[in-house]
Amino acid sequence: MLRARVLTAIVLLVGLLAAVFYLPAAGWLAVCALVCAAAAWEWGALAGFARPLRIAATFAFGAACLMLGHAAGFASPAASGGALLVPLYAASAAFWLLAVPAWLARKWALSNTVLALLVGFLVLVPTALALVQLRAIGPWPMLAAMAVVWVADIAAYFAGRAFGRNKLAPSISPGKTWEGAIGAVLAVLSFGFGILLWQGASLPGGALATAAALVAWTGVSIIGDLYESLLKRQAGLKDSGSILPGHGGILDRIDSLTSTLPMVALGALLLAR
Template sequence: MLKTRVITALFLLAGLLGAVFFLPALGWLAFVSIVCALAAAEWGGMVGFSAGPRRAYAALLGLLCLACGMVAGLHRDDTVAPFGLVPLYGASALFWIACVPFWLRKRWVMPGNRTAALVGLVLLVPPSLAMAHLRLPSPWLLLGVMAAVWMADIAAYFTGRAFGKRKLAPNISPGKSWEGAYGALVGVVIYGLICIGSVGHGLLDGPRGPIAVLALAVFTAVSIIGDLFESMLKRQAGIKDSGTLLPGHGGILDRIDSLTSTLPLAGLVALWLAR
């Protein structure tokens, strides 16, 4: 199993880096739209859609992502700040910050297919567009944001294994601890401050420093919330993985759960800095 996971991870990393650095803007937008469609197919299966509606839903979300991206100008390399994405990013941020924490606390069950379809749209389309958006200034910006999420996962895992005693959400994800969450926070803040400081432009001067720390803390919290949300839905559905597309890793949703919650926030920050 470990060998399979490592091989799959290497192929995923090589494919991601190749697409990020070498595809033109339109090609990258098409790529993330396909990822959105594949993730939507997994989402449909997880919330109980039958085969026909599941395929139709996946195609719809993939095409919607592509269409929204082209309207916002994400298919052009000269697009600087696609402010038309603000409503989508805002809806996503509102969902993750104002809705999901209560959902997790009450452990609500998805009430029906219409709600599941709407939640899937908010869950998948904004982060897919954010992937296309954040690559436009520089591929390194997108990779840097994604690396912050990976840093949170890695720091939480090792800190939790070493010091974890108090369960974070025992009824949702028994392996996660408060100590792991604190480790993720410290890891992301240190990583983020190093990255921001290396960029320069006075982004940490004066009151901007504490604001940056607060933003990184919120980013970490939302990353954990995204992970917990998918864990809860998988537990309610009685499945271990969202799919089988990635040998040793499960499905696409299993790999992007924290990215779905954090990428739109990063998109909002990028647009705020570009205003």
């Protein structure tokens, strides 16, 4: 299992870097639409969709990503805008910051088909478009935004294994602990300030504001992880899929990105105005 996990991670990283640095804008948009479609297929399993609806949602979400990306100008090599997507990103942010905490507390289920489709759209399509937008701004900013989440995930895992005593959400994800969450926060603060200092970048709003943003970023990434864990538990699934040996499905790998990347993209658009 560990061997498969490591090999899959290496292949994914190499494939991601190759796509990010060598594909043209239209090609990267197509890749993100394919990832969105694959994740939509897995979302259908979490929501309990019948096969015809899963297929329809897969094509619809992928097509929506392509159409919105083209409408925002992301198929053009010079594109770095995306103002058209501000309402979509804002809706995504509202969902994660307002609806999901209540959802986790009350443990609602995706029992309504229309609701499941709407939520799936809000979870997946803004994430895919955020990947396209951030790459249009620059490959390194996009990778840095993703790396913050990866650092949080890895630090939470190892800190939780080493020091974990107090469960974070035992009825949703028994393996997660408060100690792991604290480890994630400390790692993200170190990573974030390290990158900013290394680049000689000014701290937006000062050190305290930057630290608060990094802590909030980590918290939102944990919420994304917990949300998918809840849906898997309710669906009786260990993983969202099996397409990635040793890792499960696409959703298992992007759960924390779904809650964070649209907010990063929204922040980038608002700061550019």
